[in-house]
Amino acid sequence: MKIKVFKGLLLMMMVSAMLMTVSCQKKQMEVAPEPPVAQIEEAPVTETAPPVVTTGEDDAVRREREEARRMFISEDIHFAFDDSSLSSTAQEVLQRKASWMRDNPDDAVVVEGHCDERGTTEYNIALGDRRAQSAKAFLVDLGIASSRLSTVSYGEEMPVDPRHTEDAYAKNRRAHFTIK
């Protein structure tokens, strides 16, 4: 419960942080519309002073990087009932995870294994462990150092969708990725 609240807060903070950066960028663009572009064309020689455009590029890159990071965290892989094998969809997602991890070699990742509420609490912790481990093993096979990957199983303890429907169960049978 606490973890959930904490995670929620974290998410809210991240979202609001992102919103703030977006709104800052907008303001900058409004204040400085045309002149800077002209400035660069006029002074291409000075490598040391192309301030405005480079920051513009940085913003775009940063935005892209934030987006990739957000995608990395938000995109879960899903499993069939009582199963820890990786579907082709899951494997595609994991390919993307691997490429993100190659682009961000300093980041370590926690793979969380989760189950739906059906089934036995104890067995589900073991099943969640297998799900997390099979995702990790796939990433290691793709060349990610296993030292950058740790796993934790939450069994059925932290559903992403608390409803008791097939739809909710399918969402809850997942491996979730967080950046350490």
Place this chain on the structure above:
Amino acid sequence: MMNRWLPTVNGMDWKRVFLERRSLVRMSKDLGRKRMPGLLRCFLLFVVWGLLVASSSDAGYEYIDITNPYIKKIPVAVPRFQNINRDESGETIARDAAKLLEDTLDFTGYFKVIDHGAFLEYPHETGISAEKLHFRNWTGIGAELLVTGGVQIQDGDLLLELRLFDTFKSKLMIGKRYRSKPTDQRRIIRKFCAEVVKLLTGREGLFDSKIVFISNGTGAKEVFICDFDGYDPRQLTNSKRISLSPALSPDGDHLAYTDYARGKPDLYIKNLRNNKTWVVDQQGVNITPSWVPGTFTLAATLSFSGDQEIYLLTGAGKMIKRLTRNWGIDVSPSFSPDGRQMAFVSKRAGTPQIFIQDLQTDQVRRLTFEGQYNTSPAWSPRGDKIAYASSKDGRFNIYVIGIDGSNPKALTLQTGDNESPTWSPDGSLIAFSSSREGVERIYVMTVFGTDQRRLLALPGAQTQPKWSTKIDNN
């Protein structure tokens, strides 16, 4: 502290009684063994011997045969206790203690409590000893057993006299006088009920037992403990995260459980007397602890090797050896009473099923074949059966199966999800969790699935009950 009456042998027709109610042979034997001076004992043993010779075909029915699901409950009357000094302080106890005794007997599932509206005499007015009672008034309303009690407060102490009568024989079977603090009323009642049940069934251990379980009313899943009848629930852990799978050690002093206090499922073994705690926090999961009966060792599933295997550990969490060797999930060990065999859940056959491993030979056999999802094995204290949870059509129910795999039988049906069975230490009851009333709570039933009732209700949901195996003689 305790003063015992001697049973009065009043020249009953023993043979007639024996033929009518065969379990009485056992009662007299018990009396002969434990509560009689030599001469009387000789006499009774002689009588018993004579009866056994006289009708040896009945010799198998020594105790109430609680393995028989069609057993008739014994009708018992527990009228209000007598307030001997007729003072105010005694009055409430006289009423409450009788009700508590009635409820406690009722809880065991052996008795049918007779409605007070049917009573023809009132021992709290007319007297509680044999010479004051008219047993026909009790046999007339169908009571085979009668419990009377007398209450006195003396120098701040509670004096409680309790008597169990066989009404058809007009005979005192148990007579006890207890002296204690008034706050110990419940303990006294339980002590007496324990004697009654032991006399009738030969079984003991229920009334001193505890149940540990998980409750999330605080906003986190924590371990709680309560008495066998749900009384006095208390919180044992306070990690404010997720605690699971509690199990009390055979000596009752240590609690093993899984806790996410450090962000992942680790195994904790906590001394409840001094709070000293050992942690098994290997990489991966450290889950599903189960104590080996009569020892300070336990088994648990660890996955540091990359595979979920069951290991044997010391009570301090040191590894002794690996028990299972199979790629795939192995969890939820439960030991036979002699500690020589282990039931557990394995996915080695493709779906979660229960297997039994002989710990001497390491031979493994599959126990459950019906259904696609059989988990949570609990070996019975008598050793002959295993209770487990089985899922069919998305619904969980409690089953019991012979240890040879014979006769799997559902004890719960069509009443929400029923999971996590656990046997009372005397083998007469099974506690389990159920969502039959919406939120999950802990329920109790007899081992035949009868008398299903809620054990307790705390804020939030209660799950994963585990009965203590402790048999405390004090």
